[in-house]
Amino acid sequence: MFEVVxxxxxxxxxxxxxxxMDNEMEEVNILQALNRxxxxxxxxxxxxxxxxxxxxxxxxxxxxxxxxxxxxxPAFLDIKGEINMGEEPGEDLKAGETMKIATGGMLPPxxxxxxxxxxxxxxxxxxLACHQPVAPGENVILEGEDLKEGEGVLEKNxxxxxxxxxxxAAAGITRVKVLAPPRVAVISTGDELVSPGEKPKPxxxxxxxxxxxxxxxxSAGAFPILCGIVRDEKSLLREAVxxxxxxxxxxxxxxxxxxxxRDVTAKVIDELxxxxxxxxxxxxxxxxxxxxxxARKTPIFGLSGNPVSAxxxxxxxxxxxxxxxxxxxxxxxxxxxxxxRVSRNIPSSQGREDYVRVKLEKEESGEYKAVPVFxxxxxxxxxxxxxxxxxxxxxxxxxxxxxxxxxxxx
Amino acid sequence: MFEVVxxxxxxxxxxxxxxxMDNEMEEVNILQALNRxxxxxxxxxxxxxxxxxxxxxxxxxxxxxxxxxxxxxPAFLDIKGEINMGEEPGEDLKAGETMKIATGGMLPPxxxxxxxxxxxxxxxxxxLACHQPVAPGENVILEGEDLKEGEGVLEKNxxxxxxxxxxxAAAGITRVKVLAPPRVAVISTGDELVSPGEKPKPxxxxxxxxxxxxxxxxSAGAFPILCGIVRDEKSLLREAVxxxxxxxxxxxxxxxxxxxxRDVTAKVIDELxxxxxxxxxxxxxxxxxxxxxxARKTPIFGLSGNPVSAxxxxxxxxxxxxxxxxxxxxxxxxxxxxxxRVSRNIPSSQGREDYVRVKLEKEESGEYKAVPVFxxxxxxxxxxxxxxxxxxxxxxxxxxxxxxxxxxxx
Numbered sequence: 001m002f003e004v005v006x007x008x009x010x011x012x013x014x015x016x017x018x019x020x021m022d023n024e025m026e027e028v029n030i031l032q033a034l035n036r037x038x039x040x041x042x043x044x045x046x047x048x049x050x051x052x053x054x055x056x057x058x059x060x061x062x063x064x065x066x067x068x069x070x071x072x073x074p075a076f077l078d079i080k081g082e083i084n085m086g087e088e089p090g091e092d093l094k095a096g097e098t099m100k101i102a103t104g105g106m107l108p109p110x111x112x113x114x115x116x117x118x119x120x121x122x123x124x125x126x127x128l129a130c131h132q133p134v135a136p137g138e139n140v141i142l143e144g145e146d147l148k149e150g151e152g153v154l155e156k157n158x159x160x161x162x163x164x165x166x167x168x169a170a171a172g173i174t175r176v177k178v179l180a181p182p183r184v185a186v187i188s189t190g191d192e193l194v195s196p197g198e199k200p201k202p203x204x205x206x207x208x209x210x211x212x213x214x215x216x217x218x219s220a221g222a223f224p225i226l227c228g229i230v231r232d233e234k235s236l237l238r239e240a241v242x243x244x245x246x247x248x249x250x251x252x253x254x255x256x257x258x259x260x261x262r263d264v265t266a267k268v269i270d271e272l273x274x275x276x277x278x279x280x281x282x283x284x285x286x287x288x289x290x291x292x293x294x295a296r297k298t299p300i301f302g303l304s305g306n307p308v309s310a311x312x313x314x315x316x317x318x319x320x321x322x323x324x325x326x327x328x329x330x331x332x333x334x335x336x337x338x339x340x341r342v343s344r345n346i347p348s349s350q351g352r353e354d355y356v357r358v359k360l361e362k363e364e365s366g367e368y369k370a371v372p373v374f375x376x377x378x379x380x381x382x383x384x385x386x387x388x389x390x391x392x393x394x395x396x397x398x399x400x401x402x403x404x405x406x407x408x409x410x
Numbered sequence: 411m412f413e414v415v416x417x418x419x420x421x422x423x424x425x426x427x428x429x430x431m432d433n434e435m436e437e438v439n440i441l442q443a444l445n446r447x448x449x450x451x452x453x454x455x456x457x458x459x460x461x462x463x464x465x466x467x468x469x470x471x472x473x474x475x476x477x478x479x480x481x482x483x484p485a486f487l488d489i490k491g492e493i494n495m496g497e498e499p500g501e502d503l504k505a506g507e508t509m510k511i512a513t514g515g516m517l518p519p520x521x522x523x524x525x526x527x528x529x530x531x532x533x534x535x536x537x538l539a540c541h542q543p544v545a546p547g548e549n550v551i552l553e554g555e556d557l558k559e560g561e562g563v564l565e566k567n568x569x570x571x572x573x574x575x576x577x578x579a580a581a582g583i584t585r586v587k588v589l590a591p592p593r594v595a596v597i598s599t600g601d602e603l604v605s606p607g608e609k610p611k612p613x614x615x616x617x618x619x620x621x622x623x624x625x626x627x628x629s630a631g632a633f634p635i636l637c638g639i640v641r642d643e644k645s646l647l648r649e650a651v652x653x654x655x656x657x658x659x660x661x662x663x664x665x666x667x668x669x670x671x672r673d674v675t676a677k678v679i680d681e682l683x684x685x686x687x688x689x690x691x692x693x694x695x696x697x698x699x700x701x702x703x704x705a706r707k708t709p710i711f712g713l714s715g716n717p718v719s720a721x722x723x724x725x726x727x728x729x730x731x732x733x734x735x736x737x738x739x740x741x742x743x744x745x746x747x748x749x750x751r752v753s754r755n756i757p758s759s760q761g762r763e764d765y766v767r768v769k770l771e772k773e774e775s776g777e778y779k780a781v782p783v784f785x786x787x788x789x790x791x792x793x794x795x796x797x798x799x800x801x802x803x804x805x806x807x808x809x810x811x812x813x814x815x816x817x818x819x820x
Contacts, residue, residue: 015431031636034625051612055716055788057668085642085668086602088612102668104602104715106613117669146789147819161820163722163793164627166622170615170790187598192514194494194578196440198771202461202498203516205580214443221574232493234488258467258495258512259527305514306465306577314572332476334819336746378465379556380580383573384564409744410571 002280006394007316007353008140010282010292012112012348014321017278019292022250023179023327024145030357031161031169035221036178037327042154044171050145056139059120059128060089060099062138074129078124083108083348100126107140114139120371157329173243182249182325186210189255189265190305193229202369208380209254216314220322221251232261238268245272245298249325252318255305262289265302269293272300281392283352286377296325299325306382312389315408336409337388340368346399357386357405371406386410412690416804417726417763420692420702424731427688427704431659431736433589440578443570445631446588447737452564454581458557466549469508469530469538470499470521473546485540489532493518508538517550524549532750567739592659592735594627595635596620597650599665599675600715613662618717618790619664626724630732632659642671648678655682655708657818659735662728665715672699675712679703681712682756693762693804696787697723709735717790722765722799724820746819747798750778756809758802767796768817796820 005013024295025039054060061077069075082100083089093110100116101107115138119132142347147153153167154160160178166178186209193207194200206227214224225248230240232255241251270276272295279292286309291302301318304309315335339362348354358370371389375382379404388407393401399405415423419438435449471487479485487508493499499518503509509518516526526549527541543738556577558565563577564570570588578586596619603617604610617639624634635658640650651661654810665786666672680686682705701712711721711728720741725745733743750770758764768780780800785792798817802809809815 029738030621031634034628049615053615053788055786075638084613086613095500102670104600104615104667111598130819141786141788145786146791153791162622162625163717163721163796163820165625166618166721167794169621170618170717172609172616173605190495190514192516194585196582197412199582200460200550202668203494203496203512205459205463206577206582208576211440212572213581214441215575218444224441258417259513262513282728302587305619307573307580331535334746334748336744338744376555380573380577382485382561383554384577386573 002277004281004283004288005279007282009283010279011320013278014292014317015324018299018321018324021325022097025179026180026244027175028308029204030165030174030176033165033178034162034272035158036158037210038154038156038158039177039179039327041152041156042168042173042176043180044147044149044151044173046147046154046171047144047149049141049143049145049172052143053140054101054103054105054114055108055141056114056116056344057102058116058139060093060101060107061098061130061134062093062095062111062114062251063113063134065096066115066130068135069130070355071131074121074131074377075224077128077130079126079128095114098365103195112136112140121349145253149251152245157327159328159331174213176299181326182222182322183247184222185244185248185251186213186217186323187227187230187236187237187251187253189232189245189253189261193255195295201312206368208305209305209310212253212307213252213314221320221326222257222322231257232264234264234267237264241268241272241295245295246405248298250296250321251300253300254310256302262291265333267292269295269300269302272296283312284316285352285354287314287316290317291357306378308377308383309382338368338402338409340370340407341369341402341404342399343369344401346372346392348396348398350397353394355391356392357382357389360387360407368407372406414691414693414698414701415689417543417692418742420689420727421730423688424702425734428709428731428734431735431737434592435587437585437587437792439585440575440584443575443588443718446570448564448566448568448570449587449589449737451562451566452578452583452586453581454557454559454561454563456581457554457556457559458552458580459553459555462553463513463709464511464513464517464524464549465551466524466526467512468524468526468549470503470511470517471508471523471525471544472521473523473544473548474809475506476525476540476543479540479543481541484531484541487538487540489538506578522546522550522699541765557567569738569741589713589737590634593635593657593730594632594732595637595654595655595658595661596623596627597637597640597647597661597663598781599642599647599671601642603665605639619715619720620711622717623662623720623724625665627732628730630729640715642666642674642724644674644677645785647674648681651682651705651710653677655705656707660731661708661710663696663710664713664720666712667715672701672712676701679705679712680708682706694726695725695762695764697726702725702727716788717789718737718793720794721766747816748778748816748819749816750780751780751812751814752800752809753781755809756782757800758808758811760807763804764802765799766802767799769795771796772816780815
């Protein structure tokens, strides 16, 4: 019933299925706000700075008193003392006067600019020779130049970075309303699975994907909910999904690498509400059998039980959806990458995107060489050995030795 | 006494000053291990997988029984039932026999490969026609192919990623020894500073750098210790540094933008032990007055009180040192970046690296345009408006409109 779709089409269906999200808000201290997303526009209730400040060590002046000054024909000004840092100047600056000021000092009323030390010569304690003219506003941050009262500090749905926390501190805002991180549930299915703390019997293996996906969810900025292991039976999987759907913003079902169990995941998504399965099969390797659907308002992925496939498809399909669910509307999250030349020919099939794990070797020239990691796709150690991944697009038949590629870093 | 050095020389002195670090270790659950650094080589005490598994839906066979099989001349095999997922096969596979197996199923003794469903035809419940030969090991992950007993899962000083957590789970390792994150103290100096919760009087401003740097420290993977605000007096600064040096792996002193206060920071570093100040002045804008030194075993930075300068130099000089202090010996941390074309000519001076804050605009072609953010360098809002920064190298006189650059993303 479902056709295999391109990566682009799959991403389009996934991202567009969650247009109207409604995240809860919480208030946090700015020291806990890093990488959180603003839940509202944050406005300054103050003027920053609330007085005009010097950005240089020098002398506060009226610019017009310096016009025409030069090395050979200095302007002479009366030194009326020094401005103490953190204090209000004692008196106003009148025509022909100047006061010594350090970087960050408050300009006295009357002054409109600062003459740099380098262009001033203190003839004695009372008299300054000014060797260069300054323009009004020069070497000064004016009152309100950083923020005006009522001006937006941060927009809504903005990812909070170090500098944003600085700007909030500058405006005296120590608590902010941010969006609650999405809660992403992981259900591992498979009759062969036991938890990592257990000793598997013959035929059993440990549940890898719950833990690898939980870490990937944390990396993407969401909160993982581990639901444990569910046996390969439709009623049990349905029960597990129903049990967590109230609490979860997104559900990942991992497992079902065999045809029969894959069908179970798709059926459960369809049974739990419209629109049901939206993507079933993507032209990508690894990850072709990836399933995505919406059971009423709950987005659900069916990822491979093969951890390599699950993690590669997580980065391509799940992470962008999590960014969307976090409230990142405007910003594109762009992963770290480096240019490298491939160390050997890498074959690929036209008609699908191939993701090839690579190691990086730095050459003497400073260039990187991307060396494919060999090994069967089911081996988690091939991902451990990899420093990143390269994508061979669907209209290429492979890469040639020495060809330049971008390595998306892990 | 100190010469202004290049960015490269400054980084060289900084990184090489901390050759023999001795991080404490702590043990964490693998679910808390993301982005932590391994404190020891982690070895598997088990074989993974501990039995040979099928990677396809199909039929477990002895490869030699299929040799020479073709569409026109199939090999015929006796179907001896089905292997249940997660269970040990009931009997061995003898010559001429086959058993149905799903992806992940355990190969019975005697079988060495799996014939894919697509190449098999069930003539009846007892008889299989095999239309293609398989090679020994085909469609199978062999016992121990992922990890052998005693094989290293992760090297020492390795940053733990999602896939690494998966590999640990596969080997049954649920707790790992990781290095304690470095503790980075921030001391803000300045007679004009008050804390963000306070209302500044005329001449005073709020302490921005403690909060912006604390966030930058968290971003770099370290733990911030906020020491508060210290008045511009050598004895007080020295007292503050001495008070935290036992506890801190690294101390950042922010402030001292005026010549007098900058000298205080350098003097305190020199007084507290050899080798003292190692860098005093770097050919970079912003950030020229940056100071770095070692007081016995404690690395100390003197950063500008100007938050833009402090944050730009943090990324270039402090973050690489923090990576080193975290124990990241081999791996280079490569920031996210995108290519863009500059929207206008940007002048620069030869002989220094210029860091220019930019916004990004996506063009219809999908290319990015880098638009410089204007405004005086003391304005924190210029960093808030920026999506990233471009570096104009010291042997360039600027950038021309349309020139391609790499934007390092914030």
